[in-house]
Amino acid sequence: MSGGTATGAARPFPGLRVRLAAAFVAVAMLAALMASGISYVLLRRVMLQRAQDAVLTEVRETLARQIPPLLPPDSAYLVRGQLEEALGAAPGRKAVAVPLALDGALELPPPGSLDVPVTREFARRAVRGVVFQRVVRNGTPYLLVGARATGFRTTVDEPWRTTPPMVFVSASLAREAADLRQFTRVLLIADALALVSAIGFALLATGGVLRPVRRLGAAARALGEGELETRVDVRGDDELADLARTFNRTAEALERMVTDLRAMEAASRRFVADVSHELRTPLTSMIAVTDLLAEHAADENGAAARLVAGETRRLGRLVEHLIEISRFDAGAAALVLDEVSVAAAVAGTLEARGWRGDVAVHGPPDLFVRLDPRRFDVVIANLVGNALRHGRPPVAVRFGPAERSGVAGVTVAVTDRGPGLPADLVDVVFDRFVKSDAARSRSDGSGLGLSIAKENAVLHGGTLTAANGADGGAVFTLWLPGRPPGEGEGETP
Structure with a gap:
């Protein structure tokens, strides 16, 4: 990732299977939640509409049945009782009938006569016909209905004696609310089961999808490790x-x-x-x-x-x-190992080639290592000869005990004070036929000496590296283990 300074270790993205399963589950849950939400809304609308229509129909039919077209004089009180009894008989309902004054004055139901209070604005609207509204009181939903009779006639001389009353009805919707709560619990359980099923199906589906991908990945790794005969089974046509x-x-x-x-x-x-x-x-x-x-x-x-x-x-x-x-x-090169004094071996290499007076040697005289003396001589001769040809004095050989990755061994460093290695040669200096001046058609060396030195170091189980020193000049560092792995005898001369 880029674009900012990291404040902690970056967390890797989840695996492809996790991401595919998460996407599958998210889609399934979105569909389940949408279906549940739509079902809840539709069912709620149907249940409330049905309860509302039942109450309104009953109020209209009761008014039409209990109030004749021409009300006898002074019978309003009797009609009020009949209306309250007829409309309040159902469980969860209360009904109140109040007189309707011809001068426009409104009489509201007494407090506590209904489960919900009636506002004056609601009563005014009820004068013009049947009105209703849903009200929640103390956590319980109610349907409040207000209505007056229509289609009646009054006497001309005494109309107040023949005017029917208004009715107000409060119907509890607690049963519908309980049914909706039960339906909601069922939907939640169904969604939970859908989630579990979606996770199971997602794992099965993604496993089937990713199984060929894993086989391809294993085959690609095997191919990268050199198993060129690796093939994968082809199944299907997708x-x-x-x-x-x-x-x-x-x-x-x-x-x-x-x-x-x-x-x-x-x-x-x-x-x-x-x-x-x-x-x-x-x-x-x-x-x-x-x-x-x-x-x-x-x-x-x-x-x-x-x-x-x-x-x-x-x-x-x-x-x-x-x-x-x-x-x-x-692969025919082998080691002929012996217990060798590093100081004596280095001195012998320099003495045999007449370099003793040109090279300074620093190291403990009692350091012994098990190695191949001839191949060690080849490595030191190539490194020192390279320093004498391409560097400037003083050329020095420093050696001493060194441990790497818990393995005891010896390190030998050959340094000079020359111009050092060109930047483009540091990484390829041990390649074959690489020379310090590639433009020259001729040189004293063959371009194979450092390559041979590197191969001999690796044959011992060691390393040979090249770098430029802090004070100038090239630094070649040889490290050999105290006892090479896989000691062998019998080298081809």
Whole structure:
């Protein structure tokens, strides 16, 4: 991730299976919740509408049945009692009939006569016809209805004696509310079961989807580890099956390509090894003859003879290096181990090549390590020779005991005060045929010395690294374990 400074360790995203399952469950739960919500709204509307219609129909029918078109004089009190009895007989209902004055004065039901109070505004609207509203009181829903009779006639001389009363009815909706609560609990249980089922189906579905992906991942890892014969089973005709077929075709093409490259590489290595071995014998004779000619040549021919002798020796070193490299490539190089004094081995290497006066040596004289003396000599000779050719004095060899990853061993550092390694060579300095000045067509070295030194270090189970020192110059650091893994005997000379 980018775009800001992290304040803590970034948490990895959940796995693909978790994300797919979460998306599946989210969609399923969204659908279940929408269905539950729509069902609740529709059922609530139907239940309340049904209860409301039943009360309103009963009020209208009772008014029409109990109040005749022409009310006898002074019978309003009797009609009021009949209306209250008829409309308040059902459980959860209360009814109150109040006189209707012709001058517009309103008489409200007495307090407590109904379950919910009647406001004057509601009573005014009830004068014009049947009105209703839902009211929640003390947590219980009620339907309040107000109505007056229509279609009646009054006497001309005494209309107040023949005017029917108004009625107000409060009907409890507690049963409907209880049914809705029960329905809500059922919906919650159904949603919980849907959630559990969605999780189960999601895990099963994503497992089936990701199983081919996991097989492809395992096959890709095996292919990356060099098992080029790896293939995956193709099942079905969907997109994952097409991906598996594509993987198999790619693996087959890669196997053919790698096989061809390995064959070409093996052939080239055999060619180099065969040519090097074939050149060794005539070169040995040529070196002896050219050295003899250079030694006895006259003055005017001495320079040419010495040039031929030097180039022949250089060609001989290149052939020896190629033979050594071919041993490493063929896996034929082996260690002949012995208990060696590091100080004595370093001193012997410098003494044999006449470098004793040019190199400073620092290290404990009593440090002994089990290693191959000849290969150790090759490594030190290549490192010191490289420092003397390409660096500037003082050249120093420092060695001492060192432990890496809990393994005891010895470290040898070769330093100089030259210009150091170019930045573009630090990472490739141990590659074959890499030289400090690639523009030169000729140089004293073959470009294989450091490669051979690296191979010998790895053969011992150690490491060889290159860097530039803080004070200038190149620093080559060799680390060898005190006892190489897989000690063997019998090296091919």
